[in-house]
Amino acid sequence: MTDEQHLWACVLAVEKRYGAGAPLHVADRIGTLAHEGDANGVAMWQAIAVRLDRLRRGDAPSNDAIKETVFN
Numbered sequence: 001m002t003d004e005q006h007l008w009a010c011v012l013a014v015e016k017r018y019g020a021g022a023p024l025h026v027a028d029r030i031g032t033l034a035h036e037g038d039a040n041g042v043a044m045w046q047a048i049a050v051r052l053d054r055l056r057r058g059d060a061p062s063n064d065a066i067k068e069t070v071f072n
Helices: 003-036 039-057 063-071
Strands: none
Touching: 003 039
């Protein structure tokens, strides 16, 4: 699995689990990791935030394309 596939898999999992609260969850994770000094974790969750925003704005690959990217 590529890094991009991993990020989209994370986005889909967060969206499925948290629904409307997904952006708040992502922001909370970023804040917690920043407080802990985990720069790599912050960077990963920021990348997830960007893709979650794309997904919610309708600017993401189609669901079929995301699933094909993630599951193939």
